[in-house]
Amino acid sequence: MKRQELPDVQATKPEIEVGLNRVGVKGVKKLIEIERGGGRPYVLMATFEALVDLPGFRKGADMSRNMEVIDEILEIAIQKKTLRIEDICKEAADLLLNKHTYTTRAEVSMEAEFAIREETPVTKRRTQNTAIIIAKAVSEGEKGYEEIGAVVTGITVCPCSQEMMSGRARKKLSSLGLGEKEVEEFLEEVPQAGHSQRGHATLKMESKDSSKIDVIDLIEVARDSMSAKIFNLAKRPDEDYMTYHAHLNAKFVEDCVRNMAKKVVDKFEHLDDEVIVTMNQSNDESIHQHDAYAERIATMGNLREEIKRT
Structure with missing residues (x-):
């Protein structure tokens, strides 16, 4: 049985021919590895956004197929060994621009939770601290930029509430017979509540x-x-x-x-x-x-x- 050709509605003209700056997908989750020289790589569960501009003459950005393309692009990008998360975004943005002939701008961004091994300041216990790392790349042909954060x-x-509490302490210490020098020395060594x-x-x-x-x-x-x-x-x-x-x-x-x-x-x-x-x-x-x-x-x-x- 011959497969029926389905209409490409996204490629048709919209009723209102207004271009859109950013069209695509958000919340794409991917496991990525960042090389770390001779050590074990960082493994991150990253959340991606992949967006392109859309001209006014086109109704949609092939959203269903777009996700498939973006998924493929991210898989290609993350399989390459990289030392920088922004490299993944740059690779994906460039590929995305090439895949969509009707676009002039593509951007890919990601966020991931990043764990840092460290010691507590006094007891020197081993612990971890977490930060959110951010990367973004914009591809516009010869132009474009990268962002890391x-x-x-x-x-x-x-400081305001602390100074008010210091004023209270100053009065009380003075009433107890301490001189101005001793009061200020105490407040310098023992900062008041704020x-x-x-x-x-x-x-x-x-x-x-x-x-x-x-x-x-x-x-x-x-x-x-x-x-x-x-x-x-x-x-x-x-x-x-x-x-x-x-x-x-x-x-x-x-x-x-x-x-x-x-x-x-x-x-x-x-x-x-x-x-x-x-x-x-x-x-x-x-x-x-x-x-x-x-x-x-x-x-x-x-x-x-x-x-x-x-």
Whole structure:
């Protein structure tokens, strides 16, 4: 029996001929391996997005077959040995652009949870910390760019509430007969309470070639930009260490982003001025029902100029 040809509805003209910027699939889960020199590879369960632009004369982007093509592309890309997650996205974006003759732009992005082995700060117990690593590649023929980044969690302490508690302590210590010098020495050694929050720092870098950017460095810079690092495993001495250092280093969300900017300039002095840096901080407020947020997007060149002036 001859197979009946089914109509290609997606290739027909739409009723409203308006082009679309991004059409494709999200939530594509794939197991990927990232080579690590002589060591065992990193194994990640990654979630991908694969999107193309759609011209106004075409009704759809072959969504059913598109998924099959994207699945094939990702399989080809992840089977190649790679040292960088953005290489997988770049390979997939280039192949996606070639597979779709009616598109001029393709982008592939991924997110994955990444585990870091480390020791607790005082008891030196082995533990793991997790970060979300982000990669993206955009292919536009001769043009295009890559992006690599990370989202990490830490702790922040509000300087404003801490200063109010320090004022209370100052009054009480003075009433007990301590001199001004002794009071200030005590407050410097024993930082007072302030409302704390779990902070989420995001640091991303966009460039033509991200091979000079190590995602581990991005993770460390973002973690170090908050009041203190947090650890999944913590005995009492470790909890004391984290609490003390967080209150010793109280920061607003604005301070966290500015601190991140300074550390980016110091750590990545080898990068070109044209690299675009995205930094943001979001805090889960403990005494409010809203969250606090701050962000800066700038080129490395602009950040260097601003930091130089301070």
